[in-house]
Structure formats: structure tokens, C-alpha cells
Amino acid sequence: MKLSCAKNELVNALQIVSKAVASKPQTPILSGIYLRAEAGVLELQATNYEIGLVSRIPAEIEEPGQIALSGRYFQEVVRKLPGDNVDISFNREEKIVHIRSNQANFTLLSMNASEFPTVKPVEGTLQFQIKDNILRSLIKKTVFACASDESRPIFTGCYLEVNDTKVTMAATNTHRLAVRYETFDQPIGSIKIIIPSRILQELLHNMTSEIPTDVTVTCSYNQISFAFDNLYMTSRLIEGVFPDYRRVIPPEFATSVTLNAAEFSSAVDRVSLISRAGDYNIIKLEFANNQVHITSNNPDIGNAEEAVPASIEGPELTIAFNAHYIIDVLRNIDSETCQIRLNQPLSPAAVREQGDENYIYIVTPVRTAH
Amino acid sequence: MKLSCAKNELVNALQIVSKAVASKPQTPILSGIYLRAEAGVLELQATNYEIGLVSRIPAEIEEPGQIALSGRYFQEVVRKLPGDNVDISFNREEKIVHIRSNQANFTLLSMNASEFPTVKPVEGTLQFQIKDNILRSLIKKTVFACASDESRPIFTGCYLEVNDTKVTMAATNTHRLAVRYETFDQPIGSIKIIIPSRILQELLHNMTSEIPTDVTVTCSYNQISFAFDNLYMTSRLIEGVFPDYRRVIPPEFATSVTLNAAEFSSAVDRVSLISRAGDYNIIKLEFANNQVHITSNNPDIGNAEEAVPASIEGPELTIAFNAHYIIDVLRNIDSETCQIRLNQPLSPAAVREQGDENYIYIVTPVRTAH
Structure with a gap:
């Protein structure tokens, strides 16, 4: 050579x-x-x-x-x-x-x-082309919700479901769930697979072209490949059945809150400085009087509180979350404002982007003593 | 409050x-x-x-x-x-x-x-003012040569010797020695102390003002303080007697080599990629034919070689060093060209800045099998 x-x-x-x-x-x-x-x-x-x-x-x-x-x-x-x-x-x-x-x-x-075990082209039962920006959005808005703990492998990957023109990506660590829906121009068949988060992270990292690009996706029964530009990436698939994520999404919410995503995100980030040292990183959110009042408390360190203006429709309530789960989703919100939808203090809440019904994030609240 | x-x-x-x-x-x-x-x-x-x-x-x-x-x-x-x-x-x-x-x-x-054990002002047997740029140069050109190993505490600090108008800072880890000389406008007494490298590193880090500043130095028998701008820094001194570093500096050299410092530095850095995995990080320098030929070899990895133009006065020779000790000094050279002065393959060599007799770096060569 x-x-x-x-x-x-x-x-x-x-x-x-x-x-x-x-x-x-x-x-x-x-x-x-x-x-x-x-x-x-x-x-x-x-x-x-x-x-x-x-x-x-x-x-x-x-x-x-x-x-x-x-x-x-x-x-x-x-x-x-x-x-x-x-x-x-x-x-x-x-x-x-x-x-x-x-x-x-x-x-x-x-x-x-x-x-050297050279990388063999995946020979697929299903092959389709997807625009890189659509694939990027499917991955970016869900992959962060995967479990990092390997004890239940199916939760370390993103579930991809294709059905004619509809494509859904979902990820959960059982405490929170992220689901993104996209639509194809043409029907491309049907598939239900779990893709390891590792390859999706690499894919996200490398899909950086500013020119729209087609990514060729090929799936076999146990492998997937992505081909675009001068790159070819393959991965094994995760075996198992992904639970029915639809059952986790509440059909309706009593309270709907609209607030500035960046303001809310930096306030939660600050307030959680105090709770971060604890096991569950708990922050309390009090939705009342046209604001969300965010508090945290750690008997060994001190406490923190901050209020952010919010437009609240429906009953007012106080609810507590693991701050990580709120910060994670807010980092991946692209709209200026976001919506938080709530039922009861112990019922799952939803976070949505403003004006985009194709994305939903469900997060389970935490029970607090006070 | x-x-x-x-x-x-x-x-x-x-x-x-x-x-x-x-x-x-x-x-x-x-x-x-x-x-x-x-x-x-x-x-x-x-x-x-x-x-x-x-x-x-x-x-x-x-x-x-x-x-x-x-x-x-x-x-x-x-x-x-x-x-x-x-x-x-x-x-x-x-x-x-x-x-x-x-x-x-x-x-x-x-x-x-x-x-809280508040920081008490050091009450000194000797106090003097020094321009920050002079103090910076004394520290920057010597402190990197200190030992990091705590087994012999005197080598973890820089030796400061003041004698009337002459001030000298020296540091060694016994394999290499850096000595910087400066002169005061007025006599300021006499002192011989060993200052921990830790406080000198902090001092270097914080003396960033672009306006010339006077630093007030106060020494007691076991402490030193530095005061400037809105900062006050104190440190204990290291007990012990610093060895007579003058004896380590050869009175004369047979060979004198002049070469571009940046070129030489990046070539040594590259060639040492191969030797770095070894215990001693040995690079061989062959000074001959108006160039220095730098080589390294590691039987498990491969080898590297590169040549840099050099002007050689005196006998040609081949000598080996720990690459770290060469890279360290070249990083702290401010002149465009540097001088390497040599005697025999197993005799200490010197590195100097071009046209500056107030700085000398002595490095002990390594014996190699081939």
C-alpha cells in the first residue's frame, strides 16, 4: 500500500x-x-x-x-x-x-x-431514505431520555416505529419518557426496533452538514446501518419488546402553563445547585399567581428559591420533580416558550414545545415530605 | 453583616x-x-x-x-x-x-x-518591593523545574537568594536545573529561602496586570507574603538547605548549537510521541551536518525521526535526553532562537535563550544502549 x-x-x-x-x-x-x-x-x-x-x-x-x-x-x-x-x-x-x-x-x-473484523454492509429487510434534519430531530429530542444503567437493556436504546408514512422515536428510563413523531412523504413499510443510544449519539455528532442530506437507513433482524456523505455506521439492535409507551401519556391535563423556556431553564439550573448534592435532586414547583415559584432545600447546605412569570390556565398546584429531568428536556426545546401540562401533584406531567404537537415529554413527579 | x-x-x-x-x-x-x-x-x-x-x-x-x-x-x-x-x-x-x-x-x-484561622500578615525580617515583570520572569523560567515528588521537600520549591542588588531563583529535581538572575536598582539586603512551588504557581497565575505593578515581598524565618493590587498571598517556607547549584553548571562547553526554538520544540514534541509510552521518554539528538537529527524508538510501537536545521560550532556529537526535560524548557523560552551547549554524550548540557546570559538551564543526559 x-x-x-x-x-x-x-x-x-x-x-x-x-x-x-x-x-x-x-x-x-x-x-x-x-x-x-x-x-x-x-x-x-x-x-x-x-x-x-x-x-x-x-x-x-x-x-x-x-x-x-x-x-x-x-x-x-x-x-x-x-x-x-x-x-x-x-x-x-x-x-x-x-x-x-x-x-x-x-x-x-x-x-x-x-x-481485522471488517465492517460488513448490513443487508436489510427494510431500507429507506430519511432527510438528515428529520433524523436529527427524532434523535436529539429523545435520546437523552434513555437509561444509562445497563440492568434493563431495552431502556438503553431508542424505540423506532415506522408505519407507512408515520415514524415515531421514543425513549424512557421509566421515570421519564420522550416521544417524537415525524411524517414521511411516501409510505416506507413497517418496523419496530430498539436502537442503542450509543450509535444514535455518534450519528447526531456526525450529522453536521449544513446542506440537507439524505441518510440511507438499512435494517436487518439484528442490525442497523446509516450511510451518508462519506460515512457508514452500523450497530447491533437491542433485543426485546419495548413497552407500550402510549399508555404512559395521560389523555388530558387539567392545568396548562406557558412560560419562557430559557428563563425557566436557568432558574431551575440555579435552584437545583442546592438540591444536587442530595440523592434525588428534588425541586418543588408552585404554579400560582401567574408565576412558577421554584424552591429547593437541603438541610446540610441551605435553600434556594426563584420565581419566573408564567401564564397558568386551570387549577393552581404544587408539584416536585427530579431537577435533572426538567433541565434535560429544557435543553432540547427549540421554541422560545414551552408548555407544562399537569393534573395532580402525584400524576405524570407533560412538557411540550410551543405550537408543536409532534413532541411530548412525560415526567413522573416525586413525592415530598412537605 | x-x-x-x-x-x-x-x-x-x-x-x-x-x-x-x-x-x-x-x-x-x-x-x-x-x-x-x-x-x-x-x-x-x-x-x-x-x-x-x-x-x-x-x-x-x-x-x-x-x-x-x-x-x-x-x-x-x-x-x-x-x-x-x-x-x-x-x-x-x-x-x-x-x-x-x-x-x-x-x-x-x-x-x-x-x-476560621484568618490569614495573619507576615511580619518580616526582610521586606522589599519587586516589579511584577521581574518576579514573573524569575518564577516562570524556574518553577517548572521543581520536583513534583514530595520525598525530598527542598526540591519541591524554588530557591530564592537575594544579595544586595542581585537576586537569583533556582529550581531542580536533581535531573535538571533552572537558574534565573535579575538585578535590583537598589541593594535590598540578604536572604536565602526555599519557597514552595505551589504559591509561586498561584502568584504567576494572578500576576496578570498589563500595567507594571510593584509586589511587596515580606519574609520571616518561616513564612513569606506577596502583596499587590487587591491580593495578599502567604505561604510557609520549606525548611532545609538548598544544595550549591553553582557546582552543577559546567564552567565551559565544547560545542555550541543555535537553532529555532519553536521548530525544535514542535519536532521534539512529535518525535517523543513514540518514546512517551516508555519509562524514560528517551529521545536521541544527533548534532551533525548543520542539523539536529531527532529520533526515538519503542520496540512495541515504532519509531520517529525528524531533522531541524542548526548552526553547530565545535565537535559534532550524539546525546540522549528525557524528552520532557527538553520540551519543558523550550516552552519557557521567549527568544526566537535558543542555544544548546554540550560537552560529552554523558556530560550535562545547557539550554540558553539567545542573547540572555541571565538564564541557564542544565539537563543531565540519559545513557542509551545504542
Whole structure:
């Protein structure tokens, strides 16, 4: 293998695929990055068996081939290279890779490329195209609600349900639920799968193009892939049945509160400084007199209170939440104002964006002593 | 106590003094910050017995007094306050401190201010004024050479020697030595002390004024203080006798090399990527043919080499160093070119700034197998 490519393109591609390089690999080869040079393209791959990441960049290829080398050192070396261009060549006899840029010369020991578990294209029972901005909104507004605790795997992923032209993404950690609805122009079949939050986070991180892009999604019975621009990402799916999230959404609410999302968010953030040290990070919200009065109390530290103007329709009430669950959703609200809908102090509440019925966030209140 | 002050001034003052708040305090009161309000000034103090930090800011004082409260929560709360001004008042009966800014109200439990070990002014056997830029240069060019290992305390500090108009600061970890000389306009007496690197680092961090400032230094037999702007910093001194560093500086060198400091620094940084994983981080420098050829080798990873143009006077030679010790000094070189002076492959070498005989850095080479 012998090629030349632009340093910053190689740095970017390495940054993307290195997210799948395991820090504690099951087998040594998984600490490596796989390179294949062919027909004007350098392809980089990394995988930890759970997810696989592939990035392609243009390269001047003098001799095609494939190599694998330590992900960590390859990335560090490339990032520090002095020039705009990088020459990479493989010496088959010595089993070393030469990396050159301006006056700097590195050699890195190579791994056995034939041992690398290359990322196979997912061959799907269902394939569809989705606009990146729609996919981004489905993920961004739900993935934060997943459980981080691995004890119940189905809650560590987002549930994707496609039905003709309707697409729904839902995520829950059993204390809060986020559901986003979108509509396709054309019917695209039917699917119900649970996608690990890990690959969705990576996808969100890499869907940064300002030009609208189509993402090709392919699902098999146990795998999913996303292809766009010069990226290809695969992941296993989570086995299991996602609970019927619809049952969690109350059919109606007695009280509806409208307030400025940014104002409310920074007030909750401040007041929760005091409760954060406690186990449940409890803040109390008193909806009355055209304002929400936010309080927290920690006998070891002190207490905090702040009021934010609010327009309240329906009965006034006081309710308590884990502050994290409120801050999380407010961070992902795009509208200037948000709506909070409530029933009783111990009944689930909803948070919605202003004028957008395609998103709902349900959060269970906390019982407090006072 | 009751006062009002500017939020950003309070945030800055808290940032400064909080460096002396111990994360694992010997006694609970040391996790606190002490506040004294008097005559238009709010004074903040923190200490861990080793160092004491005092910062003063203007305040509108309605009722003078003193309080102590949790450093961690006070800092977090103040940083997040929404307004430009902060009102602080102490309720003596409830023993709580009220903090108000715009719509936000916090109360924090107070500590017993009378238990706080307030920072006492150092009463000195020697007091002198020094320009901040001279003090900054003395510290910046030496403090990085201190030992971080606490096993031999005298090497964890900088040696300060004042003799009439001459002032010298020296630091070593026994493998490398940095010495900076400065001259005063007037004789200021005589002193030989070892100052902990910790307080010098804080001092360097806080001497950021662009206007030339005089720093008042006061030394007692076991303490030192630095006063400037609205800051007062004290530290214990390190007991012991600093070794005669002059004996370590070779009287002459056979070879003198001049090279671009930034070019050399980034090449050493790159080449040491490969050696860094090893115990001694060894790089080899071959001074020959109007260049320095820098190489490193790690049998588990690979190797690296790069050449930088150099003007060499005297015999050519090859010598090896711990790359850290070279990178550290090059980071603190202010001149465009630097000089490396050498004798034999196993004799100490010197690094100097171009045209500045008031600074010398001595580094011991490493013996290599090949």
C-alpha cells in the first residue's frame, strides 16, 4: 500500500472512526484502525463488535492495499504531523507502516489486517431514505431520555416505529419518557426496533452538514446501518419488546402553563445547585399567581428559591420533580416558550414545545415530605 | 453583616481564594471561605495552613461584620447568579447567609467565623518591593523545574537568594536545573529561602496586570507574603538547605548549537510521541551536518525521526535526553532562537535563550544502549 492524502481530512476521518476503538478491547486487533486504499479512496474502519464506523476520504493511491495499525498511536501521530499532506506506505517484509509529512518520519508497527473484523454492509429487510434534519430531530429530542444503567437493556436504546408514512422515536428510563413523531412523504413499510443510544449519539455528532442530506437507513433482524456523505455506521439492535409507551401519556391535563423556556431553564439550573448534592435532586414547583415559584432545600447546605412569570390556565398546584429531568428536556426545546401540562401533584406531567404537537415529554413527579 | 457588590468582581475574587480551599480539609472550617465587610471593602480569605489567599473588592456596606461559609457552594451559587449585583446578608439568629441577585434567592448555612484561622500578615525580617515583570520572569523560567515528588521537600520549591542588588531563583529535581538572575536598582539586603512551588504557581497565575505593578515581598524565618493590587498571598517556607547549584553548571562547553526554538520544540514534541509510552521518554539528538537529527524508538510501537536545521560550532556529537526535560524548557523560552551547549554524550548540557546570559538551564543526559 502506498498513498498520499490531505492531513486535515485524515485527522477528521480518524476522529470519527476512533470512537469505535475500544479502550479495553476484547481482542488486541480491536484496538486497531483498518485502512483500505483502492480506486482513489482511503477507507478507515474501526469496530468494537457493537458498533462499526467507516469513513472514506479521497487519496492519491500509488499502490492499493490494506493495513491495520494501533488506533491510539496512529491518531496521535497524524494529529501532530507538521505538513498539509501525509504519505503512508506499508513495508510488507518489515511489517511496518511509514508515515511522512514534511520533515517528520514515523514508522508504526502494523497489525495483521487479515485478522481485522471488517465492517460488513448490513443487508436489510427494510431500507429507506430519511432527510438528515428529520433524523436529527427524532434523535436529539429523545435520546437523552434513555437509561444509562445497563440492568434493563431495552431502556438503553431508542424505540423506532415506522408505519407507512408515520415514524415515531421514543425513549424512557421509566421515570421519564420522550416521544417524537415525524411524517414521511411516501409510505416506507413497517418496523419496530430498539436502537442503542450509543450509535444514535455518534450519528447526531456526525450529522453536521449544513446542506440537507439524505441518510440511507438499512435494517436487518439484528442490525442497523446509516450511510451518508462519506460515512457508514452500523450497530447491533437491542433485543426485546419495548413497552407500550402510549399508555404512559395521560389523555388530558387539567392545568396548562406557558412560560419562557430559557428563563425557566436557568432558574431551575440555579435552584437545583442546592438540591444536587442530595440523592434525588428534588425541586418543588408552585404554579400560582401567574408565576412558577421554584424552591429547593437541603438541610446540610441551605435553600434556594426563584420565581419566573408564567401564564397558568386551570387549577393552581404544587408539584416536585427530579431537577435533572426538567433541565434535560429544557435543553432540547427549540421554541422560545414551552408548555407544562399537569393534573395532580402525584400524576405524570407533560412538557411540550410551543405550537408543536409532534413532541411530548412525560415526567413522573416525586413525592415530598412537605 | 449586610452588603452589596458587583457579581463579576465577587466571582473573580472567589476564583482566586478558592485555590486555597482544601478538597480534603484537615478540619471542616478549612473547607470554608471567610468574608469580612468593613469600610467599603469586602475581604475574602481561604487557607489550608500551607498557603493563605486574601482578595479584596469594593462593596457597599450597610452593616459591617464577618462570616464563614462553604467554599464550594458559595462559589457555585455566586457563579450562577443571574444579575450584575449581589446582596449578601447574615442572619445571626438563624445562622444563615442570604444571597440575592435579581429574582434568585439563596440561603446558605454559615460556619462559625470565629473558628476560621484568618490569614495573619507576615511580619518580616526582610521586606522589599519587586516589579511584577521581574518576579514573573524569575518564577516562570524556574518553577517548572521543581520536583513534583514530595520525598525530598527542598526540591519541591524554588530557591530564592537575594544579595544586595542581585537576586537569583533556582529550581531542580536533581535531573535538571533552572537558574534565573535579575538585578535590583537598589541593594535590598540578604536572604536565602526555599519557597514552595505551589504559591509561586498561584502568584504567576494572578500576576496578570498589563500595567507594571510593584509586589511587596515580606519574609520571616518561616513564612513569606506577596502583596499587590487587591491580593495578599502567604505561604510557609520549606525548611532545609538548598544544595550549591553553582557546582552543577559546567564552567565551559565544547560545542555550541543555535537553532529555532519553536521548530525544535514542535519536532521534539512529535518525535517523543513514540518514546512517551516508555519509562524514560528517551529521545536521541544527533548534532551533525548543520542539523539536529531527532529520533526515538519503542520496540512495541515504532519509531520517529525528524531533522531541524542548526548552526553547530565545535565537535559534532550524539546525546540522549528525557524528552520532557527538553520540551519543558523550550516552552519557557521567549527568544526566537535558543542555544544548546554540550560537552560529552554523558556530560550535562545547557539550554540558553539567545542573547540572555541571565538564564541557564542544565539537563543531565540519559545513557542509551545504542
